[in-house]
Amino acid sequence: MSSDPIPQPGLGTSGHEGEACTDAVVEALEAGYRHVDTAQMYDNERAVGRALEASDVDREEVFLATKVHPENLAREDVLETTAESLERLGVESVDLLYVHWPTGAYDPEDTLPAFDEVRDRGWTDHVGVSNFTPDLLEEALEILEAPVLANQVELHPRLQQDDLVSFARERNVTTVAYCPIAKAEVNEIDELREIAEAHDATPVQVALAWHYGREGVVPIPKGTGEHIRENYSALEIELTEDERERIAALDRGERLVDPDEAAWNR
Numbered sequence: 347m348s349s350d351p352i353p354q355p356g357l358g359t360s361g362h363e364g365e366a367c368t369d370a371v372v373e374a375l376e377a378g379y380r381h382v383d384t385a386q387m388y389d390n391e392r393a394v395g396r397a398l399e400a401s402d403v404d405r406e407e408v409f410l411a412t413k414v415h416p417e418n419l420a421r422e423d424v425l426e427t428t429a430e431s432l433e434r435l436g437v438e439s440v441d442l443l444y445v446h447w448p449t450g451a452y453d454p455e456d457t458l459p460a461f462d463e464v465r466d467r468g469w470t471d472h473v474g475v476s477n478f479t480p481d482l483l484e485e486a487l488e489i490l491e492a493p494v495l496a497n498q499v500e501l502h503p504r505l506q507q508d509d510l511v512s513f514a515r516e517r518n519v520t521t522v523a524y525c526p527i528a529k530a531e532v533n534e535i536d537e538l539r540e541i542a543e544a545h546d547a548t549p550v551q552v553a554l555a556w557h558y559g560r561e562g563v564v565p566i567p568k569g570t571g572e573h574i575r576e577n578y579s580a581l582e583i584e585l586t587e588d589e590r591e592r593i594a595a596l597d598r599g600e601r602l603v604d605p606d607e608a609a610w611n612r
Contacts, residue, residue, distance in 0.1 A: 351472075352442070352496060352520050353409050354558060355577065356381035356566035360388050360524070370570050371397030375408065377575045383498075383522070383566045384435075385413035385446055386427060391434035399436055410435070411442035413476060413498075416450025423451065424460035428469055442495055443470035445486075447477045449607045454482075458489045465492050474498065474522075479609045480513045487517060498522040501563065503532060503553055506597040515562035525602055526565035527553050537596060541589050551576060555583035556593045 357374040359367055359382065367390045371382055375397070384394045391412060398405060412435065418427040428443060443464060445457060461473045475486050476498035483497055497514050501507055501523035511521045527550045532538050538549035545552065550567075554577055557565040567577045585593075604611070 352522065352564050353379075353381040354564050354581070355379065355554065356383045356409070356411070356522065356564060357574070358524060358566035358568040359384045359390055359394060360568060362388070362393070362568070362570075363390055364393055366570065367393035368397045368400065370574065372401050373571075374569070374574050374578075375401045375403045377578050379574075379578060380407055381409040381411070381564070381566070383411045383524075385444075386415040386418065386431055387413065387446055391431055395434055395436035405437065409441045410437065411444065411474070412440050413444040413446035416447045416452060419445065419451040419453070419457045421456050421460040424457060424464065428464050432469060439468055440470050442472045442474050444474040444476045444496070444498060445478075447605075447607075448475070448482050448609050449605075454485055454489050458486055462491045472496075476522075477608060480510060482609055483514065483517075483519065487519075494519050496520045496522045496564075498524055498566075500525045500601060500603050501557070501565070502526055502528040502602075503535065503538065503556065503593050503596040504528055504598045504600040505602075506594065508597075511560065511563060519562075521563050523557055523563055523565040526557050526567050529602055531602075535596060537592050541585070541592065544589075545583050545585075547580070547583055548576065551580035551583060552585070552589075552593075554580035555585050556590065558583075559585060559590065 357379050472495035473492045474496035478497050514521050532549045532553040538552050542549045542552045569577050
């Protein structure tokens, strides 16, 4: 598996389906990505698996993550559906298996030991959680025998989650950022446009460069076509301290993904 715990950046595949999903993953791997993120909920694990098979990049070089659907979080369902995910992906194991949401069938005392068992069976190298609050993350750390490698949450310049990122960092948990460019809304932020102009870049690239510079954060932008390479090339952008402070001032606590049952709404 990858020597770097979680390669930077990852390719998010939410909303990608079928051949278009396969093409995007193949192109991302050709561009240099070594981290691919999928989920049972996305209904595209087979398409991702076809991309892994078609790519010239060896499976051992790719950090592959998937997530267990909230409805499948009872112990036996975790085991059964993880095996099904591996079959769809065409792999013997994944690098990271997440609890997708602490909702639905999620019961910490029942669900989390099942993730330990999945790891013990060799079906995943690491376990993680997604959409967890600090309290729920702390509880998971106490119950799991395996370390929690990551907490995947919505994160972008309008929702910076400093407290959650710091809480995770102090516990050696990486924060994986979904919606890292706020569904392209960063293109409409004047400050990011100005910073982008100074770097001969796009606002999207500046937002990603900001993520890349945050300790303990790995963004997983979605993308197709030329945007895949554009997102990856943002690794080359070095923001100044002043620019990072200007971006820090953009935080509004604005969520784009906010279901009523989410833990932060209880």
